[in-house]
Amino acid sequence: MKVLLVQASTMSAEGPIFPIGLSYVGTAIKQKSHDVRIFDINTVPGKWKELVRTVEEWQPDVIGYSMRNIKVALPGEEGSFSQLEPFKEALRYIRRARRDVKIVAGGCAYSLYAKVFMEQMPDIDIGVFAEGEHVFNEVLENLDHPGKVRGVFYRDGDLVLFSGHSHRAIDFHSSVAPDRTLVDIRPYLDYPYSIGVQTKRGCVLKCLHCSDTYLVGSKLRMREPKDVVDEVETLVKKFGASSVFFVDQQFNIPKEHSMGICEEIIRRDLKVKWTAWFNERGLLEEEVRLAKRAGCAYLSCTPDSANDDVLRALRKNLTRADLDHTIDIVKRVDMPISYNFFFPNPGETLKSFYDMMDFIVTSKRKLGKNFLMHGLFIVNTRVYPHSELHRQMLEEGSVDEGHDLVDPVYYDPFPMKYLADGLIGGVQAAYKVRQVYKRMFNIPNPIS
Ligand code: B12
Numbered sequence: 353m354k355v356l357l358v359q360a361s362t363m364s365a366e367g368p369i370f371p372i373g374l375s376y377v378g379t380a381i382k383q384k385s386h387d388v389r390i391f392d393i394n395t396v397p398g399k400w401k402e403l404v405r406t407v408e409e410w411q412p413d414v415i416g417y418s419m420r421n422i423k424v425a426l427p428g429e430e431g432s433f434s435q436l437e438p439f440k441e442a443l444r445y446i447r448r449a450r451r452d453v454k455i456v457a458g459g460c461a462y463s464l465y466a467k468v469f470m471e472q473m474p475d476i477d478i479g480v481f482a483e484g485e486h487v488f489n490e491v492l493e494n495l496d497h498p499g500k501v502r503g504v505f506y507r508d509g510d511l512v513l514f515s516g517h518s519h520r521a522i523d524f525h526s527s528v529a530p531d532r533t534l535v536d537i538r539p540y541l542d543y544p545y546s547i548g549v550q551t552k553r554g555c556v557l558k559c560l561h562c563s564d565t566y567l568v569g570s571k572l573r574m575r576e577p578k579d580v581v582d583e584v585e586t587l588v589k590k591f592g593a594s595s596v597f598f599v600d601q602q603f604n605i606p607k608e609h610s611m612g613i614c615e616e617i618i619r620r621d622l623k624v625k626w627t628a629w630f631n632e633r634g635l636l637e638e639e640v641r642l643a644k645r646a647g648c649a650y651l652s653c654t655p656d657s658a659n660d661d662v663l664r665a666l667r668k669n670l671t672r673a674d675l676d677h678t679i680d681i682v683k684r685v686d687m688p689i690s691y692n693f694f695f696p697n698p699g700e701t702l703k704s705f706y707d708m709m710d711f712i713v714t715s716k717r718k719l720g721k722n723f724l725m726h727g728l729f730i731v732n733t734r735v736y737p738h739s740e741l742h743r744q745m746l747e748e749g750s751v752d753e754g755h756d757l758v759d760p761v762y763y764d765p766f767p768m769k770y771l772a773d774g775l776i777g778g779v780q781a782a783y784k785v786r787q788v789y790k791r792m793f794n795i796p797n798p799i800s
């Protein structure tokens with residue numbers, strides 16, 4: 353069967369992200385002898401014309417449509433796909449080019465809002481919940497009877513039905529690396545850290561606002577460090593990548609695994625820069641030194657708050673002492689670090705607001721240019737379906753039972769909402785000024 357995999361618009365000025373999800377899915381179906389191509393709307397010039405041309409000329413039997421982000425929340429780029437218009441637009445072009453092609457949707461954003469998307473996008477025939485490798489292969493064998501396959505949303509007349517969760521989690525330990533030739537890798541090479549590498553699936557933590565564990569599970573499934581570094585080596589030596597992003601939920605849980613990967617990169621003397629999400633709990637100086645030697649350009653951290661009461665309310669595994677300890681370590685190691693904070697969080701008070709600002713100012717003073725402020729930095733807490741925060745807000749009555757959360761809902765109780773509006777407005781303004789300044793003086797992306 354001919355299967356065209358299409359990466360939907362990610363709508364972010366951050367630059368394109370290599371479609372690693374589609375690459376995994378494409379690799380899995382290629383192993384079953386399907387003919388596969390990936391088309392990324394975010395990188396192909398003249399995207400609609402090219403999409404229509406590809407569908408008309410190549411005549412795929414099935415289109416796999418990957419929807420990754422429903423929101424974009426960079427300061428200054430505040431927006432959301434509330435009307436779902438960018439997702440629908442591509443579907444219209446595909447249908448125009450080929451009326452009868454089967455469209456199968458998947459991806460993080462799809463899986464978070466699957467039922468709503470099925471209802472609002474009648475062009476989607478079938479939807480795959482979460483991990484796609486096994487389920488998509490089974491769907492391809494049962495295109496006329498998708499309800500037979502577990503893990504699938506499908507239609508019965510006007511009804512949208514779910515076939516029940518699939519019990520077949522991927523054996524990620526022995527899974528093969530994704531085939532990087534299914535899509536032209538060159539457009540991504542220009543963007544630092546655009547190419548993802550996944551070393552494990554799952555997260556053992558239980559943050560209140562998290563929707564990730566709903567998608568990837570709480571049990572860790574890890575690849576051998578040697579296999580991970582084989583993949584990185586191929587990306588560097590065969591494809592010319594100079595940087596990668598380890599896309600795990602938390603790279604350094606467990607440490608033995610992340611440190612094993614660092615040791616292997618050092619042993620092979622690979623010249624590659626990388627970053628990853630690091631958890632500050634029990635961070636070791638030795639661990640940060642090793643990461644630096646292995647090419648880590650900066651630690652990406654998302655403690656979300658710097659106040660113990662709020663961290664507890666968020667069910668983070670962190671305390672303020674962990675954050676301060678991390679700053680001391682990175683100072684000694686001379687390692688750059690970037691942060692994300694949410695505001696307001698549950699349990700927020702003026703004291704916790706002060707603690708966050710105090711942490712930012714003190715750390716910036718201690719670390720200077722190594723305290724990076726280019727990421728999301730401070731953003732509102734968007735409420736995702738299937739998160740504990742959503743369940744809590746439903747109980748409190750602060751969000752309506754019937755709200756599908758596609759139109760964004762933020763955690764912003766009175767009076768913190770006003771403080772948040774002022775603070776985030778300030779961050780956005782600063783970000784915009786910085787963008788204009790960078791454009792005027794032609795300064796490249798700060799993470800390069
Ligand atoms: C790492 C990561 C990043 C890194 C990416 C680095 C890189 N070079 O890849 C960084 C930090 C840059 C990043 C940025 C953003 N991210 Co991010 N990110 C992640 C994270 C943790 C992992 C994504 C990943 O690579 N997974 C590994 C691949 C293999 O898995 P996958 O894509 O899910 O694919 C599998 C399935 O979904 C499925 N599948 C996928 N497509 C298809 C298609 C078909 C047809 C089928 C059948 C199946 C299928 O099969 C795949 C294999 O099993 C996820 C969290 C998560 N739950 O996974 C968030 C996540 C994807 N990000 C999210 C967001 C919002 C963003 C940003 C918009 C943040 C912002 N600025 O506001 C930006 C957008 C960047 C962009 N240009 O697109 C959201 C998206 C959903 C949403 N809430 O909108 C997520 C889900 C986090 C969350 N829970 O909110 N992100």
Ligand code: SF4
Pocket residue numbers: 555556557558559561562563564565601602
């Ligand atoms: S938000 Fe917390 S629980 Fe969710 S993936 Fe990230 S670290 Fe894990």
